[in-house]
Amino acid sequence: MILPRDKQGARFWLGYVIWQIAAHLLLPITLLYLLIRARREPGYRQGLACRFGLVPRVTPGSIWIFAASAGETKAVGPVIDRLLSEGHRVTLTHSTPAGLETAQRLFGDDARITSHYAPMDLFWAVRLFLARIQPAVLVVVEIELWPAMLIETARRSIPLAHVNGNLVERSILRDRARTGGARLALYRLFDVICTKTDDFADRFRAIGVDSEKIRVVGELKFDQPVNAIQSSAAERICSQWATESSRLVLTIASSVEGEEPAFRDLITALRQLDSAARIVWVPRSPGRFNAVADLCIAQGWTCARRSTSLDKDLGGTLLDDCDILIGDSLGEMDFYLGLANLVVVGASLVDHGGHNIMEPLAQGKPVLMGPSIFGIRFAADAASAAGAFQSLPTAAALTARCAALLSSPAELAQMTAAARAFTIHHTGAADLTVTALRPYLPDLAS
Secondary structure (H helix, E strand, C coil): CCCCHHHHCHHHHHHHHHHHHHHHHCHHHHHHHHHHHHHHCHHHHCCHHHHCCCCCCCCCCCEEEECCCHHHHHHHHHHHHHHHHCCCCEEEEECCHHHHHHHHHHHCCCCCEEEEECCCCCHHHHHHHHHHHCCCEEEEECCCCCHHHHHHHHHCCCCEEEEEECCCHHHHHHHHHHHCCHHHHHHHHCCEEEECCHHHHHHHHHCCCCHHHEEECCCHHHHCCCCHHHHHHHHHHHHHHHHHCCCCEEEEEEECHHHHHHHHHHHHHHCCCCCCCEEEEEECCHHHHHHHHHHHHHCCCCEEEHHHHCCCCCCCCCCCCCCEEECCCCCCHHHHHHCCCEEEECCCCCCCCCCCCHHHHHCCCCEEECCCCHHHHHHHHHHHHCCCEEECCCHHHHHHHHHHHHCCHHHHHHHHHHHHHHHHHCCCHHHHHHHHHHHHCCCCCC
C-alpha cells in the first residue's frame, strides 16, 4: 500500500518522528536492558546483528510473520503450516528468545522457513531488514505493534495483515489517554485484520478501520495441535501416578510474581483435602522458576523440578510422594496441561488481565481463574457460557471452587465434558485466516 503523508495527516507523522527520536535516545538503555535480561535468559545476547536489521539475505517474496514471543508463535503455527503446504516460504521474526525457541521446536530445520529476532523499531534497522528480506507481505500476530515496522513496510507498498487481532476497550482508553490515539492510528495501516469476535470487529471500526478490511475468523489458538511427544509423556506419568494413588492433579499455568503468595495459600488449602491434590506449578517467566521452587521448599512440601527429574525428552520417573512438580521449562505447556484434571490460569489474581485459556481448553481441561480477565474476555465469556470456565471474584473464592471440584468427581467430569465440546465447536480459524490473507500472498505461478 502507498502511504502518502497528506493522507495520514501531520499529527500522525509528527508522532512518528517523536517516536523515532525517543527510540534512538533510548537505544543505550535498550541495549543495557537486553544485557541484563541475558543474565537470566542467555538468548537475549544472541542475534544482536538481527536486531539491527542485519539478517541473512533470502530469496525475495517470502511471507514475513512477526510473532513476538512463544504464545504468538504457537498461535500462528497452524497458519504457517497451511502456508508452507501451499508452497510459500516464511520469514518468522520474534522479540524474545522464547519465540525463537518455540519456532525451532515447531518447525525444526525446515528450509522453507527462517527464524530471527525482529529488527529494533528504528527506521534504518527496519529498512535494512526489508532490503535484505524483500517480503511479499507482513503479517503481525496479536497485539504487539511497532510503528517503524508498520510504517516503513507500508512505505515500500508491501501489504500489511493483522491476524488473531484483539482490541479491548481498556487498551483503547489507555492509548487515547497516553498518546492521543497515535498507536490506534497504526491499525488503519493494515490491509486486512483477522479478529476473533464481533465485539472486537466493532472496536476496530470504532477507531476508524474500514469495515471491508475486517474479517471475523475466530481464535487461532483453538487450532493449535497438541504436541504428540509431550502428550504421550503426560499420559505415561499419569498412568504411573494412577497405579500408586488416586490423587487428582491441579496445574497452575502461567503464574506471575504478584500472585505467588495467593497460590501458596491455595495449595496449602488443597493439601488439607481427604485426598490431597497433586500440584503442577508452571511460572510464566523463567526468572520465577527458582523463586517458586524456594517458596515450595520453604513450606516443607516435597517438590520435584522438571529440569532435574526428567530428561530432555520428558523421560524419567516422578515418584508418588511428589507433592509439587515445578514446571521450570519453556515450550512444554502441552505436557503440564496433559497432567491436569483441573487448570488454574495465572495473571488473574493481579490486574494483568489473565493469560491464555485456549491451550487448556483445547486439551479438554476445565479452567478456573481469578477476577482479572480483561485480556481474554472474548474467550472467557464464551467458555463460561458453555460451562467450561469460571472466573472467581477473590483468591479465597478461587481456592474454594478448586476444592469443591476436586472433591466432586461428577461435577468435575461435567465441566471436563463441557471443555471438550467447547473446543470442537471453536476450531477452524486457521483456514479462514489463510483465506483472508490469500489476496495478499505472492503468486507462486509467476
